[in-house]
Amino acid sequence: MTRDSAAYRARVMTAEQAVALIPDGARICMALGVAQPPAILAALAARAAAGEIEGASLYYLLSTSVAGHTVLRRDLRHRLRPISLFHSAVERAIDVEAAAIGDRDVDLIPVAFSRVPRMLRDEVGVDTLVTQVAPPDENGDFSLGTNVDYAHGAARSCARVIVEVNRHMPRTGGNGTIPLSAVTAIVEHDRPLPEIPSAARRPEDEAIGAIIAGLIDDGACLQMGIGAVPEAVCAALHAHRHLGIHSELMTPGLAALMQAGIVDNSRKVNHPGQTIFTFAMGDRQFYEFLDGNPDVAAHPVDYVNDVAVIARNPNMVSVNATLEVDLHGACNSEGMNGRQYSAAGGQLDFVRGASASVGGKSIIACHATAARGTVSRIVPRLSGPVTTPRNDVHIVVTEFGAADLRGKSLTQRGEALIAIAHPRFRDELTAQLYARRSGL
Numbered sequence: 001m002t003r004d005s006a007a008y009r010a011r012v013m014t015a016e017q018a019v020a021l022i023p024d025g026a027r028i029c030m031a032l033g034v035a036q037p038p039a040i041l042a043a044l045a046a047r048a049a050a051g052e053i054e055g056a057s058l059y060y061l062l063s064t065s066v067a068g069h070t071v072l073r074r075d076l077r078h079r080l081r082p083i084s085l086f087h088s089a090v091e092r093a094i095d096v097e098a099a100a101i102g103d104r105d106v107d108l109i110p111v112a113f114s115r116v117p118r119m120l121r122d123e124v125g126v127d128t129l130v131t132q133v134a135p136p137d138e139n140g141d142f143s144l145g146t147n148v149d150y151a152h153g154a155a156r157s158c159a160r161v162i163v164e165v166n167r168h169m170p171r172t173g174g175n176g177t178i179p180l181s182a183v184t185a186i187v188e189h190d191r192p193l194p195e196i197p198s199a200a201r202r203p204e205d206e207a208i209g210a211i212i213a214g215l216i217d218d219g220a221c222l223q224m225g226i227g228a229v230p231e232a233v234c235a236a237l238h239a240h241r242h243l244g245i246h247s248e249l250m251t252p253g254l255a256a257l258m259q260a261g262i263v264d265n266s267r268k269v270n271h272p273g274q275t276i277f278t279f280a281m282g283d284r285q286f287y288e289f290l291d292g293n294p295d296v297a298a299h300p301v302d303y304v305n306d307v308a309v310i311a312r313n314p315n316m317v318s319v320n321a322t323l324e325v326d327l328h329g330a331c332n333s334e335g336m337n338g339r340q341y342s343a344a345g346g347q348l349d350f351v352r353g354a355s356a357s358v359g360g361k362s363i364i365a366c367h368a369t370a371a372r373g374t375v376s377r378i379v380p381r382l383s384g385p386v387t388t389p390r391n392d393v394h395i396v397v398t399e400f401g402a403a404d405l406r407g408k409s410l411t412q413r414g415e416a417l418i419a420i421a422h423p424r425f426r427d428e429l430t431a432q433l434y435a436r437r438s439g440l
Contacts, residue, residue: 003135003165011186015043018162018185022128024053029120029154030060030067031131033281034196035147037164038066039189040130045070048079055079059109059126061086061116061150061343064194068093074103084108085116086343095339105340110385113248113346114305117153129154129161132193133178134169140180144298145169146193146280146290148176149248152300160184168192170290174276174297196281198252199228201235204367207399209236212319212363215395215402216240219267221313221357223247223350224254225320226281229365233319237262244268246313248305248346250277250296252286258295270312271297278304305346310353316360318350322387323366324377327414327433329393329405331364335384344387351392362394363402368422376425378417380432396420 003009018040022028030036047053048071058071058080068090071080074097084091084106091106098105111119120126131151133142142163144151155161155178162185163178201209209232216222216237221244224230234253237243244265245254257263258275265273278301280290290296303309310316322331323341334342354360366377377398396403396417403416414433418426 005140007180008136008140008186011180011183012188013185015039015187015189018187019044019047021160021162021185022053022056025055026057026128027124027126028056028058028128028130029126029150029158030058030071031151032061032147032149032279033064034193035132035145035151036064036066037130037132037187038191039187040162040164041067041070044080044130045073045076048076051079053079057081057083059083059085059120059124062088063090064088065090066194074098082106084343085111086345087340092339092341108340108343110344112344112349113301114349115302116150117300117302120150120154121157126154126157127159129158131163132166132169133163134171135165135167136180137171141177142180142183143169143171144176144178145172146287148172148174148298149279149301152176153302155182162187164189166190168287170287171292172290172296172298173294174299175303176298176300192284193287195283197283198231201228201232204399205229205232208365208397209233211397211402212365213237213240215361215363216317217315218242220244220315220317221246221268222254223316223318223354224251225249226251227321229321230319242267244313245275245277246270246304246310246316247276248278248301248350250275250280250290252282255282255286255289259289265295267315268313270309276304301346305349307349307353307356310350311356311360314358314360316354316357317363318354319363319365320347320350321366322364323384324379324382325364325366325396325417326379326382327417327429327436328410329390329396329413329417330382330386331388331393332382332384333387348388348392351388351394355392355394362392363397364388364393364395365397368398368400368420373422376421376429378421378425378429380429380436
């Protein structure tokens, strides 16, 4: 079924016509990251600015500047209320500005990434999905491309599914399509996807990457987060062989390992021969790599991040970042200076999935210090929420080494973590540890 078919053309309209279908009080599910639809969001923002919609809410993870410049504008918040499930730099900037003028922060729902589709359907009751898709295939199915994640579930539960068809969106295999029959409105708008530049790597990142690479065996199956440390890990894996990938996020660093033959997915039990992910972010060359590639497959997040599914692959290794670790091993990966910085995301999903895998390892990484070396990230007590509980943390890595916390008492954990803290803070942390003893 082509774009010239009567069924397809009957649903095509302008972005302004499409957003006019969204009623007052709508609970809108906005796509994650690079799948946020620029034409639809611009039209929705214009409608709100004109006072033509009231009381609507936007539910989403990880916004980009596309949303930041349109529907997330502060002057629209009395008509379009943003409710984040994972903050990005956009929300952090909004929160700083709001604090300066005494306005409200962007509200947040704390939730594990694996549970987002069910929560949006059952607890929130989202009724409208807005997302970008690739052009339809011969069956009339639209590929969700880089972002299957929670959009797949929302497309099946929302009363209105409004898609922005973009020829630049890669078509990905797996389980990530929307049938034409489920689509309410089609907006055709070709625009290059946002490109996420590689993070600049510091010497500390390279050191952490080398340490983590030394903990990964040939044949392991990888999950990587986003940022300089995961990229440094990927760069340090080029002597490895027969690696696999089962990761919520697909990145250019992981793609480079596939292109170099280091990742061949040959040792995977679940989806052997294929890289599995739920969303992707990168540059144009990376999106071209994904397009029609039979060696990669995108699936919904409630499948990819399911602990039992993760654990099916032996030697699963998860690598995630944190903001601070207390002396008992608990991690705060989402709050800083009294403000929401990011959110829980899928960190605990993969920590538990890797821990349940035969031979699996869960690795939490962070720089030993913050604020240009003036603050230790190994701390007596967390200053924010517990993202990964001490019961679940396995290996913590800084540029000064790795601390394996399994089987260690509270005092032994503290000693192991102090050994990988910056030397400048070790005496102070040691005093705090023994003053605290084994109490909570």
